[in-house]
Amino acid sequence: MSVTGRAVILGVAFIFLLAGKISVAGAQEEPLPPEVPFQPIQKLDIVVNPASKARIKFESDTFDFGSIPRGATVVHSFKFANAGQDTLEITSVRPTCGCTTAPLSSNKVAPGDEATIKAYFNSKNFNGRLTKYIYVNSSDPIDPYLKISFKATINDPLLPINMAPLEADFGSIVSGAPGIVKVTLTNAGDSPVDIRLIHESAPEMVKASPTSMSLQPNGNAELTLQLAAQDKSGELKESLTFDITGGQEGRFSLPWKAVITGQRQ
Known part of the structure; x- marks a missing residue:
């Protein structure tokens, strides 16, 4: 091969080599996609049997207490049923806040039976509007991890009803005595309103009368709470929730408490 031919071949090879370097260099300079933050896998409490026919069904998974007095405890029972054909097991009930406790009536529910999760919320350290959550894990393979919630407004300034007192206190009562x-209740608004009791957290303990009433502006009515005789000593904290309709609408909860002591002589 002549000297000229070799020069041409070397020149072409050099051009291809140079193009490859430029291409590689250009590829290295392209910006990398943003790094996705590492997401650790959360450890689950249970291993769900996919063949299980247990089915959890809440009557309602949310509740609104409406206006509540600061510092009091209000209570709501979340009812649920096993709508399936196998025994339903509740493996954990976890409130997301130390302000809430949520005892479970039974952790095993037979097909067709019901149970409750009773949410006790202490409003001591709160103001304004709030929402709290409770996580419920079960053996239902379709909905093994559920979330129920409640909301409230501490001392809602827009509530047309004034209560006196803000919390019904039965005081200290000897065991066995009612x-x-x-x-x-006073209507502080400008329009007539109707008030209706919609929820009792412990109807077997306290009866309210009347359960519905109508109030004209500046009108008032007396609500009577009767505590049934209790056999066990200890502190009781429960609540009643009322709806307001008519000229103005709203909702409020009336907490009540009692301390049952000793034995009746």
Whole structure:
């Protein structure tokens, strides 16, 4: 091969080599895609049997207490049923806040049976509107991890009803003796309103009367709470929730408490 031919071949090879370097260099300079943050896998509490026919069904997975007094405890029972054909097991009930406890009536529910998760919320350290959550894990393979919630407004300034007192306190009562407390409800709004009891957290303990009433502006009515005789000593904290309709709408909860002591002589 002539010297000229070799020069041409070497020149072409050099051009291809140079193009490859430029291409590689250009590829290295392209920006990399943003790095996705590492997401650790959360450890689950249970291993769900996919063949299980247990089915959890809540009557309602949310509740609104409406306006509540700061510092009091309000209570709501979340009812659920096993709508399946196998025994339903509740493996954990976890409130997301130390302000809430949520005891479970039974952790095993037979097909067709019901149980409750009773949420106790202490409003001591809160103001304004809030929402709290409770996580429920079960053996239902379709919905093994559920979330129920409640909300409230601490001392809602827009509530047209004033309560006196803000919390019904039965005081100290000897075991086996009944108790009674009267609460005055006043319509502080400009329109007539209707008030109706919609939820009792412990209907077997306290009966409210009347359960519905109508109030004109500046009108008031007396609500009577009667505590049935209790056999076990200890502190009781429960609540009643009322809806307001008519000229103005709203909702409020009336907490009540009692301390049952000793034995009746």
